[in-house]
Amino acid sequence: AQKITQTQPGMFVQEKEAVTLDCTYDTSDQSYGLFWYKQPSSGEMIFLIYQGSYDEQNATEGRYSLNFQKARKSANLVISASQLGDSAMYFCAMREGLQGAQKLVFGQGTRLTINP
Amino acid sequence: GAVVSQHPSRVICKSGTSVKIECRSLDFQATTMFWYRQFPKQSLMLMATSNEGSKATYEQGVEKDKFLINHASLTLSTLTVTSAHPEDSSFYICSALPLLAGAAGGELFFGEGSRLTVL
DSSP: OOSEEOOOSEEEEETTOOEEEOOEEOOOOSSEEEEEEEEOTTOOOEEEEEEETTOOSOOEETTEEEEEETTTTEEEEEEOSOOGGGOEEEEEEEEESSSTTSOEEEOOOEEEEEEO | OOOEEEEOSEEEEOTTOOEEEEEEESSSOEEEEEEEEEOTTSOEEEEEEEETTSOOEEOTTOOTTTEEEEEEETTEEEEEEOSOOGGGOEEEEEEEEETTOOSSSOOOEEOOOEEEEEO
16 A cells, blocks of 8 residues: 555646645554655755654744644645745655654655746 | 765666665765665655665565675665666665664755666
């Protein structure tokens, strides 16, 4: 069964607009971590934001925020004031267990294109 | 921030040859490194977990004799694709977990990736 689901293969947004990238997850663990990574065309994985399952507040990192709805098992990424440089693939990932040695499982990804 | 370096970034080889990809943590020690594989326009799929000083743990469906992983030191893990075939052409990415990683997220650092093309 798919543990991480990203239902938007592609998103097109006008520059300076906000954009929400969807991510739902499936786990029976109480302790887990949720991540978002950005992958530009060069291929490297750039860490954006993290949310722990016990964190009560939504994580924020600059223009990135994570809309964490635990009961719905969703962890959507919100990018405010989008920029042309935000065009890239975005992956949601989950780590079951809070300790770092657990592996990351990635979603299918969403290709975000910012139009000028 | 922490840096993980992969080498080579691109490699083209003939079918039947073996290719070694290195993953180095440049400014931290890593007891655990992960190797991922990414086909074009697809997600990252975990191949194996590499632990320093012990045998790697392979994911289901990954041939351990074909994808040899060695984690001989706290800063280096290598992936060797043996007897490569065109279907092995892919983007291989490693990630490293710092030795002193805490429980919070973001400690997993990724290399730049290595694009393998087998002719």
